[in-house]
Amino acid sequence: NAGVTQTPKFRILKIGQSMTLQCAQDMNHNYMYWYRQDPGMGLKLIYYSVGAGITDKGEVPNGYNVSRSTTEDFPLRLELAAPSQTSVYFCASSGTGTAFEKLFFGSGTQLSVL
Amino acid sequence: AQKVTQAQTEISVVEKEDVTLDCVYETRDTTYYLFWYKQPPSGELVFLIRRNSFDEQNEISGRYSWNFQKSTSSFNFTITASQVVDSAVYFCALSSLQGAQKLVFGQGTRLTINP
Numbered sequence: 709n710a711g712v713t714q715t716p717k718f719r720i721l722k723i724g725q726s727m728t729l730q731c732a733q734d735m736n737h738n739y740m741y742w743y744r745q746d747p748g749m750g751l752k753l754i755y756y757s758v759g760a761g762i763t764d765k766g767e768v769p770n771g772y773n774v775s776r777s778t779t780e781d782f783p784l785r786l787e788l789a790a791p792s793q794t795s796v797y798f799c800a801s802s803g804t805g806t807a808f809e810k811l812f813f814g815s816g817t818q819l820s821v822l
Numbered sequence: 823a824q825k826v827t828q829a830q831t832e833i834s835v836v837e838k839e840d841v842t843l844d845c846v847y848e849t850r851d852t853t854y855y856l857f858w859y860k861q862p863p864s865g866e867l868v869f870l871i872r873r874n875s876f877d878e879q880n881e882i883s884g885r886y887s888w889n890f891q892k893s894t895s896s897f898n899f900t901i902t903a904s905q906v907v908d909s910a911v912y913f914c915a916l917s918s919l920q921g922a923q924k925l926v927f928g929q930g931t932r933l934t935i936n937p
Contacts, residue, residue, distance in 0.1 A: 813866055
């Protein structure tokens with residue numbers, strides 16, 4: 709069972725470069741999320757999607773963009789990388805998006821911007 | 823605003839000891855849900871338990887138990903007879919009834935079980 713798959717696992721970027729973090733889920737979940745985890749901090753929501761073609765901002769969306777063209781995929785785009793975006797990024801999904809539902813997480817992408 | 827506080831940044835115990843991870847939350851909502859997730863060294867967060875605000879019964883699952891007390895806004899997690907495999911970062915999280923689930927996470931507690 710693949711679940712939520714994130715690529716790449718590690719990446720080093722130079723300031724000003726751009727990249728896309730990939731996320732795919734094979735559970736036919738409607739809801740998908742991107743979180744970032746900074747050292748010693750909890751996870752903070754960047755963007756989320758309630759279905760194909762529908763996305764919305766979370767708590768910390770600045771510097772990121774997302775798209776959701778299919779149910780399976782939810783890529784996160786960094787246009788002009790900054791050192792403040794050095795973090796571990798987690799993609800997650802859930803079936804109905806209701807408050808009591810557990811999230812399924814990917815294994816994370818560790819990004820360093822130097 | 824909702825907030826989750828895990829005051830214990832790191833805990834280190836010897837195997838077989840009991841250990842309690844504290845979680846205190848703040849919310850104005852009357853209906854909400856509390857969660858615990860485990861993040862092992864592999865990095866992937868794994869769901870452990872959820873509790874709704876109307877159910878204050880304690881729960882036990884093997885060596886794990888959870889104590890939910892609305893009076894003190896706490897949802898503490900106890901591991902009995904800890905094992906090395908319990909070493910991980912543990913997150914407490916909160917969500918409330920909204921259009922989409924937006925978990926608010928605590929800072930996490932890094933638990934190290936020494937052999």
